[in-house]
Amino acid sequence: MNTRRQFLGGAGVAAAAVTAGSVSRAALAALPEAVVQTGAGTQPPLLPPTGRPYRPVVTLNGWTLPWRMNGGVKEFHLVAEPVVREMAPGFRAHLWGYNGQSPGPTIEVVEGDHVRLFVTNRLGELTSVHWHGQRLPNGMDGVSGLTQPGIPPGKTFVYEFVARRAGTFMYHPHADEMVQMAMGMMGFWVTHPKDRHPLIDPVERDFCFLLNAFDIEPGSATPRVMTMLDFNLWGWNSRIFPGIDPLVVRQGDRVRLRVGNLTMTNHPIHLHGHEFLVTGTDGGPTPRAARQPEVTTDVAVGQMRQLDFVADEPGDWALHCHKSHHTMNAMGHGVPTMIGVDHSGLARRIGALVPDYMVMGERGMKDMTEMAMPLPDNTAPMMAGRGPFGPLGMGGMFSVLKVRPDQPPGDYRDPGDYRHPPGSVAYEFTGSLPEPLRPTAAEAPAPGTAGQVELRVRKPGGGHAGH
Structure with a gap:
C-alpha cells in the first residue's frame, strides 16, 4: 500500500476536543495512527491482521x-481534509475527502464488532460523519446540531457503537453537506457476517x-458546489474512464459488486455478457424469493x-451507467446539435482566422475520439480510452469486467486485452447487398400525406425535471 503515516500525538492530542461518554482515559491516551493513501490505483484487499x-x-x-485492536475494541482514525484526487491520467481535482483520498477509505468490520472511530477535522469549517444505514445510539448518528455539535476545525471527535447487522453501508457528512459532499466527502462501510448468513452467500x-458527480470547468480543478443537475463529470470512486481500473476475475468465480450512490440523480448500472441478482440493499439482504x-x-x-x-463468460465485458451522458467527460450542456449541417464553407472562413479550428458534430460526436484537439491544462477529454480495435469513445461511469479462465485465484492484476477465439469477432460483410423491400404503389401513402400524423403536445409545468 502506497501510504504515508502521520501520528497525531503530543500537542496535537492535547489540543483535540475528544467527546465520547463511554471512552476511558486510558483508551484516549493516544490516538490510533492516521494512515493516508496517496495513490489512485486499486489496492489489494486488506486481509484482517487482528x-x-x-x-x-x-x-x-x-x-x-487499517485499524488497531484496543481492549477488544476495533479503532479507526478518519481525517477530514482537502485532497488532490487524480480523476484520470493528467487530470487532477482539488477535492475534500478523508485520509488523503476522495472517496475516503473503505471501513471493514465484522457483525458484532465494538467499533470506535476517531474523526479529526482538518477542514476550515465544522463537519460531522453520518454512518448511513447503521443501527446505533442516536447520539452517534452524526447529524450536526441535532445529535451532536459539529466538529470544529482542528478538533477530534469519537464515535463508538456496535456493528449490529451485516451489510453494505456508506459514510458522509451531515454538516454543510451541499458543499462537503459536492467536494467529495464520502466513503464505503462493509460489515461482514460473523457466521454463515442464510441470505449472504460467500463469493x-x-x-x-x-457513484459520484462533479461540475469542474475545463482548465480548472475545484468543483462548482452550487450545481444541482448539470454536472459534467460522472465518476466511480472519484475516477472517470479511462482512469477507472478494470474488475479482474477468474472464470467461474462468484462475484459481488457493491454499488453506492451519493450523487444528485439515479444511475442504471448495466453489465454486459452476464445476468446478476440484486442480493442486498443498505437496508439488508434481499429475500431469496x-x-x-x-x-x-x-x-x-x-x-x-x-x-x-x-463470471462464466470469458472476455472483456463493459460495465457502465446506462445514461449515455454519464459515459462522457467534461461535456457542456450548451453545445448546439450540428448533425446533418454542412458548415464546410464556414469552417474554411473561420480557419483563416483561427488556424486550429475543428468542425465538430456534423456527423455525430464519434469523430472526437480520434481528434487531437488541444485542451486547456488539467482537462479530461470528453471521450477517451483505447481498446484492441481502436478508440472506445467512452468516459465517465465506465469500466471493464475482465473474465479469464487462467487468472490465478486472488490475482487482481490486469491480464491485458482478451484474445478472442478464431471466428468469434464481428466482421465486415463483403457480399452483394440486395435492395430493401419497399411498399408497392397500392401500399404507399397518398401524395402529400406521408408523415402527416396528428400530434398534440402538452408541456408540463415545473420546469426541467433533471436527468
Missing part, C-alpha cells in the same frame, strides 16, 4: 482503512465503489445495491 476473520472486499481505485471476488435475474439495475440517490453473479 479481530474476527472475514473475506475482504476490493475497493475499486481505493483501499481499506470469490467482492468489489465496491461509490424477491430476487430475479437482471442485466441492469437502477441505483437511486442515497441507495446501495449488491449484485451477485457467476
Whole structure:
C-alpha cells in the first residue's frame, strides 16, 4: 500500500476536543495512527491482521482503512481534509475527502464488532460523519446540531457503537453537506457476517465503489458546489474512464459488486455478457424469493445495491451507467446539435482566422475520439480510452469486467486485452447487398400525406425535471 503515516500525538492530542461518554482515559491516551493513501490505483484487499476473520472486499481505485485492536475494541482514525484526487491520467481535482483520498477509505468490520472511530477535522469549517444505514445510539448518528455539535476545525471527535447487522453501508457528512459532499466527502462501510448468513452467500471476488458527480470547468480543478443537475463529470470512486481500473476475475468465480450512490440523480448500472441478482440493499439482504435475474439495475440517490453473479463468460465485458451522458467527460450542456449541417464553407472562413479550428458534430460526436484537439491544462477529454480495435469513445461511469479462465485465484492484476477465439469477432460483410423491400404503389401513402400524423403536445409545468 502506497501510504504515508502521520501520528497525531503530543500537542496535537492535547489540543483535540475528544467527546465520547463511554471512552476511558486510558483508551484516549493516544490516538490510533492516521494512515493516508496517496495513490489512485486499486489496492489489494486488506486481509484482517487482528479481530474476527472475514473475506475482504476490493475497493475499486481505493483501499481499506487499517485499524488497531484496543481492549477488544476495533479503532479507526478518519481525517477530514482537502485532497488532490487524480480523476484520470493528467487530470487532477482539488477535492475534500478523508485520509488523503476522495472517496475516503473503505471501513471493514465484522457483525458484532465494538467499533470506535476517531474523526479529526482538518477542514476550515465544522463537519460531522453520518454512518448511513447503521443501527446505533442516536447520539452517534452524526447529524450536526441535532445529535451532536459539529466538529470544529482542528478538533477530534469519537464515535463508538456496535456493528449490529451485516451489510453494505456508506459514510458522509451531515454538516454543510451541499458543499462537503459536492467536494467529495464520502466513503464505503462493509460489515461482514460473523457466521454463515442464510441470505449472504460467500463469493470469490467482492468489489465496491461509490457513484459520484462533479461540475469542474475545463482548465480548472475545484468543483462548482452550487450545481444541482448539470454536472459534467460522472465518476466511480472519484475516477472517470479511462482512469477507472478494470474488475479482474477468474472464470467461474462468484462475484459481488457493491454499488453506492451519493450523487444528485439515479444511475442504471448495466453489465454486459452476464445476468446478476440484486442480493442486498443498505437496508439488508434481499429475500431469496424477491430476487430475479437482471442485466441492469437502477441505483437511486442515497441507495446501495449488491449484485451477485457467476463470471462464466470469458472476455472483456463493459460495465457502465446506462445514461449515455454519464459515459462522457467534461461535456457542456450548451453545445448546439450540428448533425446533418454542412458548415464546410464556414469552417474554411473561420480557419483563416483561427488556424486550429475543428468542425465538430456534423456527423455525430464519434469523430472526437480520434481528434487531437488541444485542451486547456488539467482537462479530461470528453471521450477517451483505447481498446484492441481502436478508440472506445467512452468516459465517465465506465469500466471493464475482465473474465479469464487462467487468472490465478486472488490475482487482481490486469491480464491485458482478451484474445478472442478464431471466428468469434464481428466482421465486415463483403457480399452483394440486395435492395430493401419497399411498399408497392397500392401500399404507399397518398401524395402529400406521408408523415402527416396528428400530434398534440402538452408541456408540463415545473420546469426541467433533471436527468
